[in-house]
Amino acid sequence: MTRPEIDRSLGGPRPGASQPDPQGEGDVPARFALWKRRLAWVALIWGLVTLAGLIVLIRLSVVTDHLYHALVKDPERHPPAGRVIVAPADGTVLYVRHVAGGVIPEVVKQGVAVPLVDHLKTGPSERPFPDGWLVGIFMNTQGVHINRVPDGARVTRQVVFNGPHLDMTPAEREVVLAQLLPGRVTLRKLLGRPPFEIADHADFILKSARETLVLEDARGLDMYLVRIADYYVGRILTWVKVGDRVERGQKLGMITWGSQTDLFFASSPGVQVTVTEGQYVYGGETVLATY
DSSP states (O other): OOOOOOOTTTTOOOTTOOOOOTTSGGGHHHHHHHHHHHHHHHHHHHHHHHHHHHHHHHHOHHHHHHHHHHHSOOOOOOOOOSSEEEOSSSEEEEEEEEEBTTEESOSSSTTOOEEHHHHHOOOOOSSOOOSEEEEEEEOOTTSOOEEEOSSSEEEEEEEEEOOOOOOOHHHHHHHHHHHHSTTHHHHHHHTTOOSSOOGGGOHHHHHSOEEEEEEEETTSOEEEEEEEOOTTOOOEEEOOOTTOEEOTTOEEEEETTOOEEEEEEEOOTTOEEOOOTTOEEOTTTSEEEEO
8 A cells, every 4th residue: 555645845734743723723822921921011010100109109208298288187276365375286185294393293104203304305495494384185196187376476496306206006096995985084083093094105205206396475484385206297397487476276387197296384373274184175276274
């Protein structure tokens, strides 16, 4: 029996060679691999662009500040008339301390006295601090973060302390949980205990970065407005400058993402403190003291 002859002159296929797919289906794996490579490049480029955008937003605090300011709560406030000092911020009063001889008897840790200058971070003073009152206001993350002028005054000094930004989250958690339990704050105060158990989480009060504004009030005495930075604070924004005359309730700045604002004001005949620990106050409206 003779083998069939194969005509090689016409370029026919060799025996055992793969046959071309007339529908082109044999190129599917190659096309799939090509599209995988293209998608991988697209994903890589998109990821790099997204990462670059995030870096810009994080590094350029001005951008984040403007975005935050566009969304931040800024309710209208109506400052009371008369001889009063109002809250410089919205939040919960952590402490009300009488300061004598330039020494705070205790800030949060019971029995631990603290020099007032260590809290204000104003450096050595040519004259001793007058006796007065220190009120600490804890500003929660979801609250109003606009700061307001406590009384008509003139801005005489601005001091910035570039310390670490310590995390206030544990303290905020304790404050919020305490307020959710009816009667807990009142009961602790009746028992002579601090309204909030934050002594173990309060290092930020004395160590965290802050700005202190010195205001000469209508009595001719100095008030010290201390704005303390949290770990998550973008910036402490100040909209007044040294030499400005400011009015009670006027917006003076804001702390992005919340933090703490303290106010030290000097005593004088007739001064009566009207705020208590654990009370929630409203910046520009709630009266802290009368004089």
